[in-house]
Amino acid sequence: MTSRPPLGVQQRPAPPQRTLSGPNLSQRPGAHHQRALSSQQQQQHHLPQSPIRKEATFHEYAPSVDPNDGAPSRFPSLPRGGSRLRLELSHDDAMVKSTITETNIIESPNLIESSNPLTPSRVVPPIDPSEHDEMMSPGLQQATADSNAPIPFPPRRQRIIPAPTVRDVPAPTPKPSTAKKDMPPKPYKVEVPAAAPRYYVPGKASETRRAAGNVMGGSLGPPATPPAIGYCDFFPWSGKHPEDKFSENVIRQGYFDKHGFNPDTQSAKATLFPAIRGNKSGLNALSTLFTAMLGHRRHTGQITASSTFRPPPRVTVTDTKRELWLKELANTSTPLRKLSRTIPHGIRGQVLLDQCLNKRIPFERALWLIKCVGVNELRTCKRKGVSTALAVGAEARWIKDWTNCIQKFVESVLFSFEDPDWKPKVRYAILLSSHLFEQQLLDREPYMEWLVSNFEGSNQHRLPMWMLILEIYWKDLLKLRRYGRRLVTALVAHHHLVYSNPDKDILQPLLDKLTLMLNKLVMRTPDNFVSPSVWFKYRDTIKQCLPAGDEAHVQAFAAIASRNEQLVASANRSQPAARHILVQWLDRTLQSPMPEELPKRCWDISGDKSALARALLEWCTSLYRPGKTKVYVTSQILQQWNARGLDTTAEILDFLDADTCVEKERKDHLYHVVCELVRSGIFVVPRYAQWLIARGGLTNPDDVLPDGPAPARLLAELPTSALSERHQTLRGGMLRRAAYHVEDEARDSEMAIQHLRHSLGLPIDPADPMAQRKPRSINKLSKQINISGRALKAEVGRWLRDSIAASASVAASAKGKEVARGPDISLSMFGNVRRILEAAEDLSMLADIVRILTDTRSVEVLTAMCNTVTRHFFVFSALGVSKRLFADLYKRLRIIHKEQGPTTRPLLASLASLAPRIAGMEQLALQLKRDLAQSDRQNPVDACSPVSDNMIARLQDDSNDIHEEIEKLLAAGTSVDKNAMDNLFHTIVQRVQTAWGQSGEKQRAYSLLLVRLRVFDAVRFDTLMAKWLLYVRTIGNRPSILRIYPLLMSVGCLHIRTIFQTTQDQAARTPGAGGNNWPQVVQLTCRKRYLQEVLQLIMSPLPHDYDLITPEENYRFTNLQEQVFRENPKEIVNLVGLAMAEYSFARAQNDVESLPLDDPDAQKQLSTLIKLLVLKDAAGVGRALATWVGRSHDAHVGSWIDEMTTQLLMPTADKKTNVTFDEVLELTNEFTWPFCQVQLILSSSASNDPNNQQAADRQQSHLDLLTDAMDRAIDKKNITWVGIVHSLSVEVTQHLKSRAQSRFLGLLPSPREPPSADVVPEQTLQTAENLLSVIEALMRGSPPGTRQPQLVPDVVARLVDLWELLAMPDFDAKHVVLSKWLPLALNFITLHAQTFDNSKPSGEIRAKLLIVCAGLIQELDALHSPGMHTRHLSSRIFDLSCLLSDNLPEESRLLCLRAVRDTAAAADPRLRYVFSYTPPHPENLFFSQREKVPMPVAVGIQQPGAAAVSSAAGAAPRVATATAGGGAGGGTGAQGGAVGGANNAPTFGAMFLGTPPSLYGEQKQGTERLTPFTVRKWDIVNVPTQSSGENDTSLSLGLFEARGPKVFK
Helix, strand or coil: CCCHHHHHHHHCCCCCCCCCCCCCHHHHHHHHHHHHHHHHHHHHHCCCCCCCCCCCCCCCCCCCCCCCCCCCCCCCCCCCCCCCHHHHHCCCCCCCCCCCCCCCCCCCCCCCCHHHHCCCCHHCCCCHHHHCCCCHHHHHHHCCCCCCCCCCCCCCCCCCCCCHHHHHHHCCCCCCCCCCCCCCCCCCCCCCCCCCEEEECCCCCCCHHHHHHHHCCCCCCCCCCCCCCCCCCCCCCCCHHHHCCCCHHHHHCCCCCCCCCHHHHHHCCCCCHHCCCCCCCCHHHHHHHHHHHHHHHHHHHHHCCCCCCCCCECCCCEEEEEEEEHHHHHHCCCHHHHHHEEEEEECCCHHHHHHHCCCCCCCHHHHHHHHHHHHHHHHHHHCCCCCCHHHHHHHHHHHHHHHHHHHHHHHHHHHCCCCCCCCHHHHHHHHHHHHHHHHCCCCCHHHHHHHHHHHHCCCCHHHHHHCCCCCCCCHHCCCCCHHHHHHHHHHHHHHHHHHCCCCCCCHHHHHHHHHHHHHHHHHCCCHCEEEEEHHHHHHHHHHCCCCCCCCHHHHHHHHHHHHHCCCCCCCCCCCHHHHHHHHHHHHHHCCCCCCCCCCHHHHHHCHHCCCCCCHHHHHHHHCCCCCCCCHHHHHHHHHHHHHHHHHHHHHHHHHHHCCCCCCCHHHHHHHHHHHHHHCCCCCCCCHHHHHHHHHCCCCCCCHHCCCCCCHHHHHHHCCCHHHHHHHHHHHHHHHHHHHHHHHHHHHHHHHHHHHHHHCCCCCCCCCCCCHHHHCCCCCHHHHHHHHHHHHHHHHHHHHHHHHHHHHHHHHHHHHCCCCCCCCCHHHHHHHHHHHHHHHHHHHHHHHHHHHHHCCCCCCHHHHHHHHHHHCCHHHHHHHHHHHHHHHHHHHHHHHHHHHHHHHHHHHHHHHHHHHHHHHCHHHHHHHHHHHHHHHHHHCCCCCCCCCHHHHHHHHCCCCCCCHHHHHHHCCCCCCCCHHHHHHHHHHHHHHHHCCCCHHHHHHHHHHHHHHHHHHHHHHHHHHHHHHHHHHHHHCCCCCCHHHCHHHHHHHCCCCHHHHHHHCCCCCCCECCHHHEEEHHHHHHHCCCHHHHHHHHHHHHCCCCCCCCCCCCHHHHHHHHHHHHHHHCHHHHHHHHHHHHEEEEEEEECEEEEEEHHHHHHHHHHHHHHHHHHHHHHHHHHHHHHHHHHHHHHHHHHHHHHHHHHHHCCCCCCCCCCCCCCCHHHHHHCCHHHHHHHHHHHEEEEEEECCCCHHHHHHHHHHHHHHHHHHHHHCCCCCCCHHHCCCCHHHHHHHHHHHHHHHHHHHCECCCCCCCCCCCCCCCHHHHHHHHHHHHHHHHHHHCCCCCCCCCHHHHHHHHHHHHHHHCCCCCHHHHHHHHHHHHHHHHHHHCCCCCCCHHHHHHHHHHHHHHHHHHHHHHHHHEEEEEEECCHHHCCCCCCCCHHHHCCCHHHHHHHHHCCCCCHHHHHHHHHHHHCCCCCCCEEEEEECCCCCCCCCCCCCCCCCCEEECCCCCCCCCCCCCCCCCCCCCCCCCCCCCCCCCCCCCCHHHHHHHHCCCHCCCEEEEEEEEEEECCCCCCCCCCCCCCCCCCCCCHHHHHCCCEECCCCC
16 A cells, blocks of 8 residues: 555644654653553543553664555644545554553562662663664663663773664754645544543454564563454444444434343342342342352352463474574564474573573573473473482482573673673673572572672672672572671671772772672671671771761661670670789780880770779789889879879878788888879879878877888888978978987988999098098998988989989080080999999989980990890880980980991990880891991901911910910901811810910900801801800819800800700600609709709899909890890790709709709799799799699609799798698789789699509599689689689699589579579579689680580570570569579570581580570560560570571571471561571462361252462461471461351352352361462463463462353353
8 A cells, every 4th residue: 555645635744753863852752651641541530541642662662564554654643634434444453552551571570679770781881772672672671771870890981882773873854944845645544532432352453552562572472462442332434334234224213232132141030039028138138149149150160170281392303493493482573372382402501591692582581491491301300210209309409400500601601701792691691590590490599609609709800790790689698697697798808808908099999889888788787797706807897888977877887896795705894804904904014115005095994093093003012013114104104194184192092091011012112103203293292191190190100110001101201302391391290290300311311422422433522521431332332222211212313313414514515615525424433323223223313314324425335325225124115215215325326436437336236136125116126237247247457368277277386375366367357168167166165165264354355256256157156156065064174154154145155045055955855763754954964053053144143243244244244134034935934944853853863062043042033033934924834833843753842842832922921831722712813813823733733644643633632622612712702713724724624614514504593493583692693603704714715726615405405494484474583584594594605606616516506506596586575565675685695596507507507497497486587587598488378178078069060179279367376385386377267367257057049059158258167277388480381382271370270269261151
């Protein structure tokens, strides 16, 4: 038919053809708006959709042109005239166009939020629609065309949209013309009146609708062809309608439609009216009749045919036919009913997925093909002759293999970045896999495990793609604990790595995306963050992700932190815990420099500042912390605390009032602290005087004596120079009342200063009689000052500081007159001043003097000052001057080195040893060491020739002064070969041995030669020195080691590590006296006492009159001793043990003459050394002492060690005191616990001999005594000792833990012994809390790597007892269980939560605990009421359950599921999250089975089956036990949710029509049983085989008692 319109018909100009890129796209209102209005009107009038033409956008429908329509445009205009017949004929087929509702395809059902669909189309840049229109359905095209945003991670450049193809080129826009053109007319079309009623014509569809249905590609069945629409009483003339044929009757009466006649629709009045006429219950009978009629109608149309569903069969075809079939499948115009005849064989597994991808098969059709292939594969597993178990296993294996194929398919497509079609393929693969996941066409658990595992192990290059994948399955993963926790952990770990990456700026988009995801998770799923091990590791990382100023996120973060803290150790900051932490931090200042922020950290430990101040003063005055460092640390902390608001004076006065210091050493420490505070102006003397007056004043002369009580004697110890004149007068007046001679005190101070002037060589008055006397030695003055009071010491220190400052001021005033020079002070003068101040223990004044003298030009004095800083480094660090002094000395070194050159080596060596101890000076320390090595290699002769052996031989024959010749020889060369080094070394050490016992100058000369020799090859020299020392230790007539080693160590040719090499026991032990295994080194050195002498060398200071070294070298040697103790504590412990073994072996050999350790001074020094070692490592020293005691059978050595450890624990006790376990536990506190720990280790140890039965019995006896002592201490509420028990042996620790655990579980109440509601057992509760603290200390204090024992099964029984108490209806003490006992039991389980492993016993206990926790959660929810709040406790049990379920073995998890699956607990989303349980029946369908009972039915009416599918209604009763309880679907038919109503007899209507009661709502008699009905996902195929029947659906319609489309035939 031509498209030219008929002549004479005026037509409107046709609108131009519009395309997607055309300019007229926005000139017309949107089609969505028109459809919305049309839909609203149709809903209001209950009419079918209007046939008015509906405009569709280009991307929704393809252009469809009716071949019968002659109009060139798809939007015909209204006709203006012409022949009516012609116009009706042209409009016959295209008259009516139905409104096709838009098909919205959800790409990821139930996974994407409706407000912001999170599909890959929103992340991956859109592709050209012209390339993939065939692949995507119209709804998908609309969904993917919404956003063109690029992938936010990593950022990619926006791709240029390619030019449209030829078919998309828009029609050229006609140019406007002023001349009117003659437009061709269009054929007339009849317009249907809007008021014409509409109706559907079944079985007929217009061509327009059929074409539109073909465009809707991607449907599972044939294209939907909606029926045509007819119009009542509107028939345009066509000549064929009966109304168009005129007859006489039509002309006279008009045309009427003929009404159909059906006898079933005739009136039943004649039959029914007599039965109900005159009957009072006629209305009820009529109602019953109509009900029966409806039931009969339902019964008549019910589908009773058997299911004819068959999946499409597979046949073997050629490759060509297979390809053609796949192409037809990809073509949406080919109906699936046609393709369902046969399916090509050989398309399965990953090949099937690849074919769907390559052919761009729409998703709905691809899913149909996958289901058809899958259902055939699964039916193959159930072939005849295969048992049910084997069939089930084969199905599981096939589904597992199919899931693996999907995983490989997604991963292969996802990371094929080189593929040019990567983006559309990735989009297709992601959406197809998400459809398979949502429709459960794969094994979801392995698939989710694969997703999370790949995300955990992903690198930064693949991380964005895995994030894209995970966002699709976000909600499903986070609903399960086993995947959600790992997902959150991996997300936080990736964020931490990216944030710490040096290229963080490049990865900023990825970091932003990770931050956004973490913020969402913190708010939506905080349960996945409940994991203490992960939380405390990444807590700061998560905190950095929170948006600034967002209060909601901050509160969510705080809530998560609180939940995690409940699952770790009870780190409460109670008073004992705060004291313990404070003492630990203070003890570190004795081993390392005091940090600047320590006062603030200590201040923030607790809110009780008075308790902190008291603990600080107790630590300062404790006898268990030696040294003066603690005094200055305490002084500095109190000064800073005073600035923060602490009343320091009041705290000291309270300490004096509460804790009277009896021991002289404690009093001296207290006086010293107060002296420093008085100098700084912190301690207010008038308040102290007022406090004394309020206590009664000073009247007793004994109170102010040196051994008087500390509160009164403190007044006499105050430094008068730091007091004002008024305060001095007040002090003097109060002291005079106690007969204290203040004038004598002043004269003593003046006399001491005069003696110091005379001894130091300072000018004094010639008339003074002292000028005529011989000056006292500094040694005597130092001893006298050391035993004087604190007031005199402070006065001497103040005078020395002022004198040095005055001298420095005079030197500074002379700078303008002559060359600048520092204070003029000699080395001996500085040494004497330093010695006096150290005797006075006034190190703050010494620090001031060193700071004043740093401008001196003397290298010797500067070196001595550097040694002074090294000696008192911890004190100077507490005073805050160590770093400043080091900087000043280094500055002077650089200045003087330019002037004096190599003479600055001593200062350089001292600074090189001090620099590593200064924080932040690591690089400078390395530089100083390099400078020192370079300085040692400097030689005035620039020669490189090695020393020859001939010259060595000539020197050996020379009898002149050999050291001068060797000096010349060494000065002539800069390198020595190995043989020459050996010969030179042996030559020199022979001369050194010859010089023993002679003049010390020769020993020094040869020692300096050894120093020069070491420069050439330090490693070889140290090796030769070690060999020589091994020889020295066996020489019979040698002097003491104290006369040999100090000189070599002072000059620098002997290092302490070389000495330790000679004390090691490297050989195997041989039986010695008494059958014991003595170390071989002990047997070699026993007669020479070598080991004991080396121990004396380490721990004993040299006397001041030591003649082999200078006083400054003696001072530096003391620094070396302290350095050895600080850097080599383990070697010293080993040396002490070997020295004791040597001492014991000598006594065993009856060689008791001149044993060094028999000296009382040596024993005292050894006790002090042991004390310092205990403070560094109490457990190690205790085990070493126990080993020494067990190795030796010498009773004297054993008693000596016992006495020494007793003195360390009880300094004021008698040496013969025996300490019991009860006393040890009672004496334990924050200050004594290291020494109590040593005592416990010694008391509980036994001999190492396994055959010693007596030792084993003694150990068992000690263990029983310790256990009894522990029980008594717990009953006395003393648990301070719990920190020392973990250092015992593993066997002892486990025994004590088992004892405490059994006692704790025995205290928990049970239904057999319920607690009382009136009387709360406070004593029992306190005992339980103490036992829990002991268990915690034993578990958390175990050495690393020690396997902790698992929970005993009894803990499950005790928790069940608590559950039963809460479930008892008549139990009145539930509040006691909820507030006291249940939290304690939860704490007990929490302590063991970190000790569980993957073993089978551990898994069983955890599974049982999880079941009980599930029941407790349900029980607490039921108990919650306004008077009993249980939500917080329920939340805590939930968090504990999460912790118990982490890494739970699969077998144990399935055990939990079997226990709670059929109970009401399975409906709790919290428990489903904990058990990682997804309900297997999301449809919530149940199969109803009723008992058959005789019913009165009419003859000829067949009663259908009683099966019905219904939904379970109502909430199941709560869990009563862990494995039993009422479930959905239990009970009779009246209780079931599927069928309701009373069990009445058949009524009038049923008897009249013979209709079964089940068809019109009456309940059959008998019981009903509901069982879960599982829908096989693979069998739900929308289009089965081509043959269609009444019941050809995959789920039989007979199960639903469904009816057919027609009731009457």
